[in-house]
Amino acid sequence: MEGYYSPPADSSAGSSAFSDNLKGFILALASSAFIGASFIFKKKGLKRAGANGARAGAGGYGYLMEPLWWVGMITMIVGEVANFVAYIFAPAVLVTPLGALSIIVSAVLAHFILKEKLQRMGILGCVLCIVGSTMVVLHAPEEKTPTSVDQIWNLAIQPEFLCFAASAVAISLVLMLHCSPRYGNTNIMVYLGICSLIGSLTVMSIKAIGIAIKLTLEGINQAGYFQTWVFAMVAISCITIQLIYLNKALDTFNTAVVSPIYYAMFTTLTILASAIMFKDWSGQSASNIASEICGFITILSGTTVLHSTREPDLSSNADIYAPLSPKIFWHVQGNGELVKHKEEDLLSPEFITVVRQDYFS
Template identity: 40%
Template structure:
């Protein structure tokens, strides 16, 4: 029953995470995925009986603090409510150059580095997953825009929803998520999960943030203080996720040391006995301490 609850909760989480792109900027939604780590840790502790040590609890606390700061200083997203506006943003030179560079980097990693170093270097498969995530998250955001504009405008014309060329392109790009999950599973099969997840979270979130900044220009209206605070909040979340995963099996306890009076006097007595010189033939010596 516990496993079924966890799996059903994970499925609902992914669906809600997909829907969240319709109501909040990608810069806000993606880093807040760390909150799922906290819920998973709590559910594992309650339902599966897994222990959550002191460092893990401190990591959860840091994730919560970073998430609160991130929500407070979240950027104001420029509204994209139609396929035409989304098409214009996708065809901007800056994003096209970025998309080509990301695609070439992922292609080189898949063709050259993955067959040679994928089994020994943890960063190879994780880098592929993260780079492919730049396209999957952007396509998910685009499909949500299509669905919301279709529903809110009460334009229930299926031709607009399914025949649009951009919609088909976004669906094809979203299919890339299959390969993304495939390489993530390879990484989890080879390397330790406690190492894979924090590295993947940092890489994937960083790539998605860069994609969001370039495509949707979410940070253009932010002040320098808000930008610094947002980056700092993300770093706090990263530290919390690392502490929660990397030190999960560590045993850290805070126990005060209690010194008994008899132990103190026994220690002084032993020191006095050890400091006495050896007994000679002339008889015992008397020491007077005043």
């Protein structure tokens, strides 16, 4: 099964693989530009929606009525389509790390449009992302396209990939059902953990669909395989979940925080999933694999530097102050005795106390 991932035997095959990688690289660059811009448009739309009603982070869907949010959504769709096609031509090990360039676009636009200041060290972070991306591109493996969806299905039902997929779904369910209602608005890892885990499965299914479309256009119809439709349903479900929780993350936390953390987690999990399912590193030399890993680490360092130099977003926490609940009991220490009173025993209805919620978290 791993045989068709071996390096091409002749120069013409090698040249074709290089050409496919180049197409994937160009499409990934275009995708990063569109996706980076989409973060800004969506953030502006979410802010406007939050000013007029319930915020997305609080379960509101008013952003669906905001034109700017839809501009961001359309821009993201264009970027994702370009990314989708990139996965047809190039391996995930090449395409996914290039998503770091969307962070650069997002950071630069946020500096000018959202007034989220980009400091000098942030520029260094951008440079590190570019250097790391270059290293990954230069040492990316050459991938040979499977000849049918049935072959991809055989890769997807490997025990090791099924174990990875089951773990991703199980952890995502725990985060969605247990952690999200309790910690989603205070811990960014909850929303982005869901997006990243589900996102890794999205990429695998999208790559399968892309290859099926490519083969169909070449005259080898793949619509008759039930596996094609299974991959399509998985992709639609995963994308829907990603959009919901990414909107929650963007509305609750600073764009400069969301982008790098999401990138780091999503890219790591996607590369892991692709390495397990598609055997991306099969046939590569140890030096090439080491260079790709070093490039990826450089990109992660860049995103970390970029994140650490950005100012916190205070606007998203506008409702961090709230009145005390009348159910709170007041404990007063006096003369060595602990006296407990209900709120109505101490305070008149006109008395309002405002306190930071995190004191009670």
